[in-house]
Amino acid sequence: MYLLTVILSLFMVQAQAHDLTTIVYAAPTTITAGIPYVAQANGYFKEQNIKIEEKLFASGRESLEALLAGHAQLQSVSETPFIHAVLQGNKIVTIATVAVHGEAKLIARKDRGIIKETDLKGKKVGTAPGTNSDYFMHVFLSGHGLKPNDIAIFNMKAPQMKTALVKGDIDAYFAWEPHIYYAKKELGDKAIVFNPGQRYSGRQTINMNADFAEKNPDVVRSIVRALLRAEEFIKKNPEKAREIVAAKLGVKIEDIDPMWKEIDFKVQLDNGILPLFEKIGKWSAEMNKRAAPIPDFKKHIYAKALLREKENVVAPELR
Amino acid sequence: MRSGYEIQDLCFGYTDRRRLFDNFNFRVRNGEFVTITGHSGCGKSTFLYLLAGLLKANSGSIRFNQKVNPPPGPDRFTVFQSDNLFFWKTALGNVALGPRLVHRLTKKESRRESLALLERVGLKGFEKYYPHQLSGGMRQRVGLARAFAVRPDAILMDEPFGSLDAQTRVEMQNLLIEIWGEYSGTIVFITHDIDEAITLSDRIVVFGGEPVHIKTEIRIPEERLLRRSKTFLPRREAIRDEIMNMLGAEQGARINHEDLRLS
Amino acid sequence: MWWHPNFVKVRDHAITVLFLMGVFGAWEWLYRSNLYPPHLFPGPSAVWPALVEMAKSGELAQDFLASSFRWITGFIIGTVLGVPFGMICGRLKFIRMSIGGLLNGLSSIPKIVMIPIAILWFGLGETQKVSLVAWGAFFPVWLSSMEAALHTPRELVWVARSYNLTPLQSALHIFWPSAIPHIVAGIRIAISTATFSLAAAEMSGAFSGLAYRVFYSHEMFQTDKMMAGIFVITVLSWLVNYAFMKLVKYLAPWAT
Numbered sequence: 001m002y003l004l005t006v007i008l009s010l011f012m013v014q015a016q017a018h019d020l021t022t023i024v025y026a027a028p029t030t031i032t033a034g035i036p037y038v039a040q041a042n043g044y045f046k047e048q049n050i051k052i053e054e055k056l057f058a059s060g061r062e063s064l065e066a067l068l069a070g071h072a073q074l075q076s077v078s079e080t081p082f083i084h085a086v087l088q089g090n091k092i093v094t095i096a097t098v099a100v101h102g103e104a105k106l107i108a109r110k111d112r113g114i115i116k117e118t119d120l121k122g123k124k125v126g127t128a129p130g131t132n133s134d135y136f137m138h139v140f141l142s143g144h145g146l147k148p149n150d151i152a153i154f155n156m157k158a159p160q161m162k163t164a165l166v167k168g169d170i171d172a173y174f175a176w177e178p179h180i181y182y183a184k185k186e187l188g189d190k191a192i193v194f195n196p197g198q199r200y201s202g203r204q205t206i207n208m209n210a211d212f213a214e215k216n217p218d219v220v221r222s223i224v225r226a227l228l229r230a231e232e233f234i235k236k237n238p239e240k241a242r243e244i245v246a247a248k249l250g251v252k253i254e255d256i257d258p259m260w261k262e263i264d265f266k267v268q269l270d271n272g273i274l275p276l277f278e279k280i281g282k283w284s285a286e287m288n289k290r291a292a293p294i295p296d297f298k299k300h301i302y303a304k305a306l307l308r309e310k311e312n313v314v315a316p317e318l319r
Numbered sequence: 320m321r322s323g324y325e326i327q328d329l330c331f332g333y334t335d336r337r338r339l340f341d342n343f344n345f346r347v348r349n350g351e352f353v354t355i356t357g358h359s360g361c362g363k364s365t366f367l368y369l370l371a372g373l374l375k376a377n378s379g380s381i382r383f384n385q386k387v388n389p390p391p392g393p394d395r396f397t398v399f400q401s402d403n404l405f406f407w408k409t410a411l412g413n414v415a416l417g418p419r420l421v422h423r424l425t426k427k428e429s430r431r432e433s434l435a436l437l438e439r440v441g442l443k444g445f446e447k448y449y450p451h452q453l454s455g456g457m458r459q460r461v462g463l464a465r466a467f468a469v470r471p472d473a474i475l476m477d478e479p480f481g482s483l484d485a486q487t488r489v490e491m492q493n494l495l496i497e498i499w500g501e502y503s504g505t506i507v508f509i510t511h512d513i514d515e516a517i518t519l520s521d522r523i524v525v526f527g528g529e530p531v532h533i534k535t536e537i538r539i540p541e542e543r544l545l546r547r548s549k550t551f552l553p554r555r556e557a558i559r560d561e562i563m564n565m566l567g568a569e570q571g572a573r574i575n576h577e578d579l580r581l582s
Numbered sequence: 583m584w585w586h587p588n589f590v591k592v593r594d595h596a597i598t599v600l601f602l603m604g605v606f607g608a609w610e611w612l613y614r615s616n617l618y619p620p621h622l623f624p625g626p627s628a629v630w631p632a633l634v635e636m637a638k639s640g641e642l643a644q645d646f647l648a649s650s651f652r653w654i655t656g657f658i659i660g661t662v663l664g665v666p667f668g669m670i671c672g673r674l675k676f677i678r679m680s681i682g683g684l685l686n687g688l689s690s691i692p693k694i695v696m697i698p699i700a701i702l703w704f705g706l707g708e709t710q711k712v713s714l715v716a717w718g719a720f721f722p723v724w725l726s727s728m729e730a731a732l733h734t735p736r737e738l739v740w741v742a743r744s745y746n747l748t749p750l751q752s753a754l755h756i757f758w759p760s761a762i763p764h765i766v767a768g769i770r771i772a773i774s775t776a777t778f779s780l781a782a783a784e785m786s787g788a789f790s791g792l793a794y795r796v797f798y799s800h801e802m803f804q805t806d807k808m809m810a811g812i813f814v815i816t817v818l819s820w821l822v823n824y825a826f827m828k829l830v831k832y833l834a835p836w837a838t
Contacts, residue, residue, distance in 0.1 A: 061801070068622055068803075081803075088803040090621050130801040154706050155794070156786040163698050164787075169705045288802055289639065373740050391743040403737035406836050407759040416755060421745050449836045469745070 022051045023219065026072035028060035031177070031256050032204040033076050034245045034265055035098040039230035041244045047229075048222035056248075061131075064207070067092065073212055074223065078176075079203045079273075080132035083280045086300050091210040093302035095220055097273060098227060099204040100264040104136035105180045106194040108172035109165065109187065117144045117194060124152045126161045126173030130284075132202050133158075137174040138283055139200045162186070176202075177259045195262075203273065213302045220305040227267045228309060234265045269303050271315035277301075321384055321472055323349035323505055324370060328379035331369060339365055341530035342379070347505055349384075349472075354508045354516040357526030357534075358566065363509045366531065367475050370507060371397045384472060393421040396471040398462050400478040404450040410437060410461045411446040417469040436464040439501075440494060456487035460494070467498055473505040480515065492518055496543055513559050518546055523558070525565045534565045624806040629813060632806035641795070642814070648790040649780060652708065656715025657776045663716070664723030664772075665765060669757060671724070672731025682728065689721040693775075693782040706787035711780070718779025719772040726768025730761030763837045766830050773822055777815065792818075 025040070027033060039045055045052040052074075057063035060077030067075040068090055076098065085092060108114035114123060117140070127134045141148060154170055161173040162183040184191050196202075206227065213220050234241040242260060246253045277297040285294055303318040311319075324347035332338040339362045347353050355363050368374040369381060372391040380387050383395065405413050414433035418424045424432065437446055440460040450458055459479060466474050480488045492515060499506060510516050516523045520539060527534040537558055545551055586592075606626050612618065613625025620628075636642040671682040693714060700717075704710035734757055742756040781793035788794040792815050799807035830837055 065622075068619055070619060081801075084801070085803045088621055088805070090619075090803065129798055153789075154787050155789055155798075156706070160698055160701055160786050163701055164706060167702055167705075169701065284802070288804065371740070371744070373743065391740065392746055393744060396744055397737075397740060399737045401737060403735060403741065405738070405741075405756075405759070407762060407834065417745060420747060420751060420755070451836055 022053060023074050023223070024053045024055060024066075024072040026063035026066035026075035027054050027056050028063050028075075028077060029056060029058060029249055030060065030103075030204070031245055031249065031259055032078075032099040032101050032103060032202075032263055033060075034234060034241060034263070035227050035230045035267065036076060036206065037248045038233055038241055038244050039226045041248070042230065042233060044226035044229040045223070048226050050219065050222050050226070060204075067207060067209065070209070074206070074208055076204055076206045078132045079205050079276060080130070080135050080280055080284075082205050082207060083277055084130060084284055086295060086297070087281060087284050092207050093210045093213050093300050094205045094207050094269075094273075095213060095302045096206050096224060096227060096267050096269060096306050097203040098206055098231075098265065098267055100201050100266065101204070102196045102200075102262050103176040103202050103259070104131075104133040104174065104196055104200065105176070106136070106140060106172060106174050107165065107180050107183050107187075108192050108194070109168075109190055110192050111190050112168075112171040114172055114192065118146070120144075120172060121146060121150045122152075123171040124154060124169070126154045126156045126164055126170045126175075128158050128161075128175065129155045130287075131158075131176070133174040133176050135280055135283055136196055136200050136202075140174070140194070140196075143199050165191075178255070181255075181258060201272070201276075203276065208302070210300075210302070213305075217304060220302065221308060224267070224305045224309050231265060231267050266313070267306070267310070268313035269301060269306055269315060269318050270313065271317065273301070273315070274298065274317060321349040321505075323347045323351060323383075324473070324507075325382040326379070327382070329369070329376050329381065330378045331365070331374065331376050333365075338530055339528070340369075340376075340379075343531055345533070347473075347507060349505055350503055352499065352506045352508065352519060352521045354510060354520035354523050355526055356510055356513065356516055356523065356562065356566075358528070359511075361526050361528035362531040363526055364477055366526075367397070367477050367507060367509055370473075371395050371475050373397070393417070393469045394471050395473045395475060396466045396469055398466050398474060398476045398479045400481045402450070402455075402458055404458055404461055404465070406450045409447050409449055410442055410453065410464075413450070413461050414464045414468045417465060421469050433464070433468060436468055437461075439498060440464045456483055456491065459483065459491055463491075463495065463498065467502050470502065471504060473507065476506065476508045478509050478511065481511070488512075488515070495519065513562050514555070516562075517555055517558055518543070523562065525562055527565075535561065537561065621803070622805055624809055628806050629809045632804075633810040633813070636795075636807060636810060641790075644790045645792045645795050645811075646814075648788070648794075649784070649792045652711045652715055652783065652791070653776060653780050656712040656717075656779070657719045657772065659712065660716035660719025660776065661723050661769060661772060664720045664768075665727045668724040668727025668729075668765075669731045669753070669761060672728040672761075673753075673757065678728065678732075685721070685724065689725065693718050693779040694785070697782055697786060700783070701786065710787065711783035714779045714783040715776050718782075719776040722771035722775055723765065723768045726764045726771075727761060730764035731757055734760050762834055766834075766837050769826065770823060773819065773826065777819055 025036065027036065040052055040054055055063075055066065055072065057066065061081045063072070063075045064077045064081050064085060066072040068085060082092070082094065108120065108123075112123065113119055125137070127137050141150070154164070156164065156173070158175045158179045161170070161175055161179060164170045165173055165183055166186060180193055184193055208220065242253055242256060246256050249256070274297060277300070278294070281294050281297065298318070301318055303314050307314050307319060324345070326343065326345040329340045329343040329345075330338060331340040355366065357363055365374065369376060370383075372389055372395065376388065383389055405416065408416065411430065411433055414436055415429040418429040418432055419426065434446060437443065440463055442457060442460055442464070445453065445457065450461070453461065462479065480491050483491060496519065508519060517539065523537045523539065525534040525536075526532070539558070541551065541554070546555070610625040610627060613620060613623060613628065633642070671678045696714060696717060700710045700714050704713050738756055738760055742752045747755065780791070784791040784794040785797055792811055796808050796811035796815070799805070799811060827838065
């Protein structure tokens with residue numbers, strides 16, 4: 001009886017501690033998640049009375065799975081996997097985006113005759129199906145009047161693309177950083193990199209389960225506040241911020257430098273986000289030949305918290 | 320020229336330090352049925368494998384039909400206690416492989432010969448059965464047929480009926496005597512069963528160890544057909560007692576030896 | 583009824599069927615209980631429509647054909663190389679001690695790790711995939727053949743010596759057939775390992791294939807199609823194993 005009481009009380013203490021402020025954050029390993037990394041490293045979440053338990057995943061795609069399975073309450077990922085998950089009926093919301101980036105790129109071999117965009121025609125091209133660089137390929141091809149049938153597509157995992165390109169099994173590939181950077185480093189002048197430019201800007205999204213966000217509006221606000229503090233810090237101390245991110249990813253500062261410049265670290269829900277979600281949603285539905293209706297993406301953007309904290313970074317149509 | 324076995328000054332040991340055989344001498348006449356018995360581990364089986372050529376003597380000579388220390392060959396076939404049939408072959412296939420490969424018989428000839436042998440060992444109708452479909456006794460019948468099929472000059476048998484029940488054992492003993500009568504040849508037979516030895520042998524040799532030496536030899540000139548009769552019983556008892564005494568004496572001596580070492 | 587000669591057979595099959603029904607029932611119950619997010623853990627009632635959808639669109643047939651080709655070709659190559667090479671390793675000490683040791687080390691490398699090397703050597707086409715499957719099928723067959731040849735019962739070897747067989751005759755009449763039960767066991771394991779390798783192979787450079795479909799559906803959060811793919815692979819593996827054992831029973835009833 002005594003033992004039972006002890007065990008029960010232990011559980012209650014644990015439950016209370018949990019209810020109070022602990023949030024499991026499923027984090028991807030990517031520079032674009034710089035803001036949440038800094039917020040955690042500088043203790044900004046703690047300042048807001050939130051204890052973040054950070055769990056690092058190899059990719060955003062995997063960390064999203066942890067959120068869907070209920071093992072995490074907070075996570076971040078590129079917008080593309082988020083959209084796929086929404087299309088399959090998962091009830092999740094984006095509370096903010098923390099980076100706009102041009103990470104998705106095309107690298108091609110000049111010695112295989114690819115100098116300008118349209119040279120891609122008839123070439124062997126690697127892509128990781130369903131990723132944001134795969135979406136970039138779709139945008140890139142249609143933007144240059146090419147059809148998917150005009151190139152020979154090779155579905156691959158990103159880490160294998162470099163080998164295949166260097167060896168010459170493919171002539172080009174669409175991927176994201178750092179998979180472009182390392183291939184370019186190895187191939188040097190033999191390779192050419194095409195940036196997405198205006199065609200496509202990727203977003204790092206911060207997401208939660210819809211139920212949880214609705215039931216805990218104060219927690220969401222606290223998180224957003226901490227993220228905004230981190231944004232400030234990165235603006236004022238870019239050097240320090242880079243150190244923090246490099247340490248988190250376990251790489252040298254030099255190796256994140258070239259990509260850092262291409263990332264706009266900003267907590268926002270701007271007017272570009274809804275059209276982007278809709279375009280990717282349309283693409284995803286077409287690609288999967290599933291006639292499910294495209295959902296209303298507005299329902300998957302939880303703007304209330306950011307609106308309270310910093311109204312001017314929320315697009316009018318989301319208010 | 321068949322002249323049986325002549326073993327002279329045989330030396331053998333599995334390791335350098337322990338000599339299982341030290342200048343051991345032995346003789347088996349051609350056509351003789353010799354049974355060797357003795358305590359487990361005294362070297363009986365090793366002796367049989369030396370006779371088969373499967374083990375090599377360190378020194379000394381084993382003569383068989385004028386050949387000195389011959390390598391294994393089809394003139395001496397070994398039958399083991401454990402089930403060592405070709406499990407991937409039918410009863411017929413098991414018997415026929417030897418004649419085909421050793422005597423270069425055609426498929427048809429070896430088949431005919433093997434079928435006759437299988438019928439002889441009482442397995443008519445079971446030619447197409449695989450070993451795993453046969454009982455222990457039937458498998459040993461196939462083993463016998465396989466041994467006689469290569470018409471060896473000597474058959475070396477290592478407790479071939481050791482794992483059979485009493486009833487089957489007696490059947491197999493009778494069968495062995497019958498077939499042996501027809502095919503002739505020398506048989507060296509190892510058994511722990513003294514009654515079996517008395518029933519089968521021309522001569523029983525009791526081995527003692529180690530090094531291996533002959534504790535006693537008993538010749539049984541009586542007709543084998545008579546040995547299961549009542550009139551033979553007293554003689555059977557006498558032989559059994561003699562062998563048991565020999566084995567028992569050794570057991571006692573061994574214990575004394577241990578006691579000495581302990582004190 | 584129980585006096586009927588087929589009673590035991592019918593009863594045994596009934597046990598299997600009831601068990602499977604129980605498994606499916608539990609699966610469906612778990613799905614409906616909402617214990618796990620239903621989107622991540624679809625039950626039979628959600629997977630079946632996905633399977634029908636895949637069958638109707640022709641996706642399933644295409645995946646099946648692509649995977650079958652890779653699996654069958656690779657499996658045959660791996661097995662045909664594994665058996666004789668294993669037997670040779672078992673009988674010849676210097677080969678076992680040199681190449682055998684190396685292979686033993688390589689055998690525990692996960693097949694996924696071999697993908698970059700396979701791409702490097704064989705490119706992105708079917709050769710790379712077939713070679714990975716062959717690689718996966720090779721090891722268990724090689725290992726069981728080697729073990730079998732190494733531990734051929736002493737008495738059988740002695741019979742061969744008594745028959746004065748040539749090395750070729752010994753191999754043909756004694757070592758090879760006596761190894762078959764072990765090799766059969768090795769091949770049954772190879773059926774699984776070849777399938778693991780197929781999955782690894784279809785992770786890159788593929789557009790179709792059952793394992794590719796599973797990965798792709800997973801990437802797209804289409805867990806119903808993913809589960810359907812897993813279900814098909816499970817059923818096929820079972821069927822292949824069953825067919826193989828039937829074949830062994832027919833060709834070599836003594837080997838099971």
